[in-house]
Structures are given as C-alpha cells and as structure tokens.
Amino acid sequence: MxxxxxxxxxxxxxxxxxxxxxxxxxxxxxxxxxxxxxxxxxEGKINMRVNNADLLLLMLKADEKGMGYQTLLSSLIHLYVNDKLVDVSEVRKVVTLPKKIGKGATTKKRA
Structure with a gap:
C-alpha cells in the first residue's frame, strides 16, 4: 500500500x-x-441579486447569441476583468464611421 x-x-x-x-x-x-x-x-461559484428586468434582458441577449445566460454573464465578467469590455459610446467619440450610402449607390469609382 x-x-x-x-x-x-x-x-x-x-x-x-x-x-x-x-x-x-x-x-x-x-x-x-x-x-x-x-x-x-x-471555476468558482457566486450568488447575486439582479434586477428582474436586467435578468430578463440578459436571458434574451443570451438566447439571441445561442448560449445560456450564465455563460454570457461569465463571459462579460471575464471581458471586464481583463479590460476587454468596450463601451460603444466611448468608441463612437473616437472613431468616425462612414455615412450610410443610399440604396443602389456604390463606393467604388467607375473607370
């Protein structure tokens, strides 16, 4: 033994x-x-209280992405703690996006 x-x-x-x-x-x-x-x-476990409306929206977003809401929440936490979660409104202040082009228009110049 x-x-x-x-x-x-x-x-x-x-x-x-x-x-x-x-x-x-x-x-x-x-x-x-x-x-x-x-x-x-x-893997750690947490228990937390979340506003019902926020939880419902989280579940809907997770469903749109084809994943469970707990997986989505875990992913969000991971992105946040690794400084990879981006605030879209802050990005829009820095990056200028091209204007939308009307139907049938093209951005390529014709020869």
Missing amino acids: SKKLKVPTLKEIEDNFSEWVDDPERFEVVKKRNEQFKAAVK
Whole structure:
C-alpha cells in the first residue's frame, strides 16, 4: 500500500523550499498541490441579486447569441476583468464611421 502524503500549504512549501528542491517524493507532493490549486481556480461559484428586468434582458441577449445566460454573464465578467469590455459610446467619440450610402449607390469609382 502506498504511503499517503500530506499536501502542504503554499506557505509551508515557501518556508521550506530548500528542503523540497531535490526530493522527488516531495516534488510529487508539490505537483499534486498545484493540480489542486488549478482545479480550485478553474471555476468558482457566486450568488447575486439582479434586477428582474436586467435578468430578463440578459436571458434574451443570451438566447439571441445561442448560449445560456450564465455563460454570457461569465463571459462579460471575464471581458471586464481583463479590460476587454468596450463601451460603444466611448468608441463612437473616437472613431468616425462612414455615412450610410443610399440604396443602389456604390463606393467604388467607375473607370
């Protein structure tokens, strides 16, 4: 029967790092600790209160995109925390979009 190893905390590893470096058995313990950390970080759960009208609109937007509302909300949070969520009204202040061309008109010059 294999010996069960206690998985140390990150602080225990940091405090005793020199003892851990060259020991293969301890290396496996550190590896297991890292896997546990990755699993814990992979997905978290939250409970929150949301205005019913906002929740309904979120559900409608998610349905338009063919995804679940929780997936859409998770995506929005991810974009926000990574500074990739863009405020369209701010973009419009900076970028000038071309005017709409009437029906049948073309932007190409004819030779």
